[in-house]
Amino acid sequence: MTSEIGLRGRKKAATRAALSGAAARLALVSGIESVTADAIASEVGVSPRTFHNYFSSKEEAVLAHFEESVHDWVSLLRARPADEPIWDSLEHVVVQIVTNHERSLEETAALVELVESSPSLLAKKLEVHLRVTRLIGEVIAERTGTDIDTDLYPNLLYMAVGAAVRASFDLWMGGKSGASGPEELVREAIRQLRQGLPPP
Numbered sequence: 001m002t003s004e005i006g007l008r009g010r011k012k013a014a015t016r017a018a019l020s021g022a023a024a025r026l027a028l029v030s031g032i033e034s035v036t037a038d039a040i041a042s043e044v045g046v047s048p049r050t051f052h053n054y055f056s057s058k059e060e061a062v063l064a065h066f067e068e069s070v071h072d073w074v075s076l077l078r079a080r081p082a083d084e085p086i087w088d089s090l091e092h093v094v095v096q097i098v099t100n101h102e103r104s105l106e107e108t109a110a111l112v113e114l115v116e117s118s119p120s121l122l123a124k125k126l127e128v129h130l131r132v133t134r135l136i137g138e139v140i141a142e143r144t145g146t147d148i149d150t151d152l153y154p155n156l157l158y159m160a161v162g163a164a165v166r167a168s169f170d171l172w173m174g175g176k177s178g179a180s181g182p183e184e185l186v187r188e189a190i191r192q193l194r195q196g197l198p199p200p
Contacts, residue, residue: 015044015046019040019041019044019051019054019061022044023040023055023061023062023064024065028110032062032114037051037052037058040058060124062115063124063125066129070132070135076093077143087193090140090157090161091190094186094190095186099183105172108169109173134148136158137154160193161190164189165189167189169182169185
């Protein structure tokens with residue numbers, strides 16, 4: 001019975017990922033305004049009803065990768081040794097994230113550009129961001145003995161590290177960095193944050 005439930009869960013996760021991937025591909029080709037739930041469902045070979053069982057809108061489907069990446073951060077951070085200094089844990093996590101080859105940096109950059117150029121996607125992203133990024137702060141709070149609701153530290157730390165990853169990503173994708181890759185940039189970004197971001 002347990003294995004049957006596990007198989008069902010994996011099939012649901014695979015269907016959700018396929019729908020999200022199809023939504024992103026279609027939006028990148030045609031623009032989010034031209035994409036419909038029916039087209040996304042057809043791309044995956046399921047019914048529109050199935051699509052709506054997983055997502056309330058095409059925007060939510062496109063942005064599912066963002067929400068999943070936050071859950072990846074949370075899982076990776078929880079998996080670090082409990083006695084490891086928080087900065088060491090965060091550095092391990094961000095390096096794993098930026099060196100994950102399941103989604104190319106070029107594809108990620110295209111999706112970021114798509115989201116930031118679409119009012120409907122940007123509005124939905126802000127909604128998702130407010131809901132899920134707090135999860136990272138909660139794990140940081142647990143590991144540092146602080147309170148996400150009353151202490152500045154966990155809130156500031158997860159936002160600072162997120163900004164460091166984004167700055168490193170943007171610099172690398174700009175093509176003018178002398179770094180060997182995004183891993184070098186995020187390690188340097190974390191190093192500078194650990195030092196209090198001293199003047200160059």
